[in-house]
Amino acid sequence: MRSIINYLKEIFGAVAALFKGMRVTGYYFFHPKEIVTQQYPENRATLTMFDRFKGEVIMPHNENNEHKCTACGICEMNCPNGSIEIISEMKVNEEGKKKKVLSKHIYHLGMCTFCNLCVKTCPSNALAMGQDFEHAVFDRSKLNKVLNKPGSVLMKGTE
Amino acid sequence: MVEEITKGKLEEQEFSINMGPQHPSTHGVLRMMLKLKGETVKEVKPQLGYIHRGIEKMCEKLTYQQIIHLTDRLDYMSANILNEAVCLTVEDALQVEVPERVQYIRTIMGELNRIASHQLWWCAFGMDLGALTTFFYGLRDREKILDIFEETIGARLLLSYNVPGGLMNDIHPNFQKKVKEFITYFRKKLPEYDALLTGNPIMQQRTKGIGMLTKEQAIAYGVSGPSGRGSGFSCDVRIHQPYSAYSKADFKEILYHEGDTFARYKVRIDEMWESMNIIEQLIDNIPEGNYTAKMKPVIKLPVGEYYTRVEAVRGEFGVYIVSDGNKTPYRVKFRSPNFSNLSALDLMAREQKIADLIAIGGSMDYVIPDMDR
Numbered sequence: 005m006r007s008i009i010n011y012l013k014e015i016f017g018a019v020a021a022l023f024k025g026m027r028v029t030g031y032y033f034f035h036p037k038e039i040v041t042q043q044y045p046e047n048r049a050t051l052t053m054f055d056r057f058k059g060e061v062i063m064p065h066n067e068n069n070e071h072k073c074t075a076c077g078i079c080e081m082n083c084p085n086g087s088i089e090i091i092s093e094m095k096v097n098e099e100g101k102k103k104k105v106l107s108k109h110i111y112h113l114g115m116c117t118f119c120n121l122c123v124k125t126c127p128s129n130a131l132a133m134g135q136d137f138e139h140a141v142f143d144r145s146k147l148n149k150v151l152n153k154p155g156s157v158l159m160k161g162t163e
Numbered sequence: 164m165v166e167e168i169t170k171g172k173l174e175e176q177e178f179s180i181n182m183g184p185q186h187p188s189t190h191g192v193l194r195m196m197l198k199l200k201g202e203t204v205k206e207v208k209p210q211l212g213y214i215h216r217g218i219e220k221m222c223e224k225l226t227y228q229q230i231i232h233l234t235d236r237l238d239y240m241s242a243n244i245l246n247e248a249v250c251l252t253v254e255d256a257l258q259v260e261v262p263e264r265v266q267y268i269r270t271i272m273g274e275l276n277r278i279a280s281h282q283l284w285w286c287a288f289g290m291d292l293g294a295l296t297t298f299f300y301g302l303r304d305r306e307k308i309l310d311i312f313e314e315t316i317g318a319r320l321l322l323s324y325n326v327p328g329g330l331m332n333d334i335h336p337n338f339q340k341k342v343k344e345f346i347t348y349f350r351k352k353l354p355e356y357d358a359l360l361t362g363n364p365i366m367q368q369r370t371k372g373i374g375m376l377t378k379e380q381a382i383a384y385g386v387s388g389p390s391g392r393g394s395g396f397s398c399d400v401r402i403h404q405p406y407s408a409y410s411k412a413d414f415k416e417i418l419y420h421e422g423d424t425f426a427r428y429k430v431r432i433d434e435m436w437e438s439m440n441i442i443e444q445l446i447d448n449i450p451e452g453n454y455t456a457k458m459k460p461v462i463k464l465p466v467g468e469y470y471t472r473v474e475a476v477r478g479e480f481g482v483y484i485v486s487d488g489n490k491t492p493y494r495v496k497f498r499s500p501n502f503s504n505l506s507a508l509d510l511m512a513r514e515q516k517i518a519d520l521i522a523i524g525g526s527m528d529y530v531i532p533d534m535d536r
Contacts, residue, residue: 018363021363024362025296025360027358028300054317056317056332058317082228084233117321118321120317120323121232
């Protein structure tokens with residue numbers, strides 16, 4: 005007899021506990037304002053990422069199409085995955101001195117782990133982290149980007 | 164065949180099956196070779212190597228700054244704490260004194276990381292036992308911490324925030340305000356966890372008395388962290404060997420002596436309360452100062468061997484570096500908590516049912532990349 009009572013007690017106890025849990029879920033059913041889900045692709049127009057979000061490495065250019073990269077290669081050296089490749093050439097400048105000039109700053113997004121070391125170690129602050137995060141492409145080769153814009157030159161006064 | 168079944172010959176046979184490496188309830192690519200008799204587990208043989216990336220070997224070719232981003236990829240749920248472990252080892256070897264501000268921020272970030280990890284563990288543990296609701300509630304609160312990380316660090320999971328000598332960048336001006344908001348928010352929400360799962364008799368019946376691990380066994384197998392503390396093994400490195408700013412906070416070690424799955428569950432729930440206590444004590448007292456000590460751009464450790472241990476989310480994490488004086492280490496060895504915890508799985512799961520094996524595995528909170536490295 006006692007075992008039957010215990011058995012029934014257990015069943016009713018379990019049902020009571022289920023309702024205790026259901027009270028929590030029921031609360032949110034009647035308070036839809038507390039639900040935090042974002043409707044992602046629909047809210048694209050209003051979606052803003054935080055300023056420091058590490059989405060990709062970019063090279064900021066100013067309005068005259070000038071960048072700050074001196075092709076020193078420190079970012080290439082510090083990158084743990086080899087996702088940065090710098091192609092430079094020697095050019096003679098106006099003063100008649102030979103100087104390294106950046107021709108291509110190649111960035112392999114597919115290999116990048118966003119560790120921020122290239123941005124951190126760049127002596128002339130030529131690199132920055134961009135906020136774009138929608139990187140899906142149909143072809144892997146599209147992930148290899150050239151960061152300096154075509155026709156861009158070194159900003160005056162950057163060593 | 165029919166005769167054999169009627170005679171009951173097949174019933175007596177043991178048979179072996181593979182659970183994983185792609186089984187949905189094994190938390191990743193862990194393959195467990197099970198010997199079963201009916202539904203009773205007779206033996207568990209974990210097979211590793213499906214996510215082996217050779218991280219320790221890779222570290223030998225990288226500088227000390229670059230190693231940091233690989234430690235993220237060990238136990239990705241406690242990335243910040245593992246980063247800190249490498250940083251502490253390097254700073255200890257160079258005898259660099261990091262500013263107090265750095266120590267405070269590291270501790271706060273580490274504890275936030277711990278709460279976020281326990282929240283996800285709670286989600287996954289509920290899922291293991293068949294309670295889908297927990298997943299949404301845990302992730303909802305974890306999102307708040309990830310937002311704090313995203314604002315200050317820029318990443319959500321693989322943080323890479325600590326660098327040898329300090330931090331990658333200073334905290335965001337909103338950081339303190341947001342952390343305090345989170346604490347008040349989560350203090351209200353954590354009792355919901357108890358209402359949803361802890362008090363549930365179905366969950367209690369599936370966890371109480373399941374997967375027993377005595378204190379002696381926990382010590383013998385090197386089970387540390389919340390799993391060890393559920394067996395009464397006092398192993399919190401934050402208490403016994405305080406690093407960073409843990410000595411400035413007043414908190415207690417969570418110990419349960421039952422040694423079953425439910426005890427391990429309770430340790431983690433209580434640790435979330437305790438982590439919030441630590442953060443609350445430190446968040447208002449972050450001293451002013453630099454966010455990094457002065458370091459040379461090329462770090463070369465003096466010749467010798469260095470070892471540091473920290474309390475990661477799943478247990479004691481150790482970093483062992485042998486340096487030959489170059490800018491890359493000669494040898495790196497990580498003592499990962501999950502690997503030691505896994506060794507006790509066979510012991511706990513024997514003579515239990517196969518569904519209990521999932522509950523035990525869930526309560527040990529395995530992260531497979533940390534075992535394989």
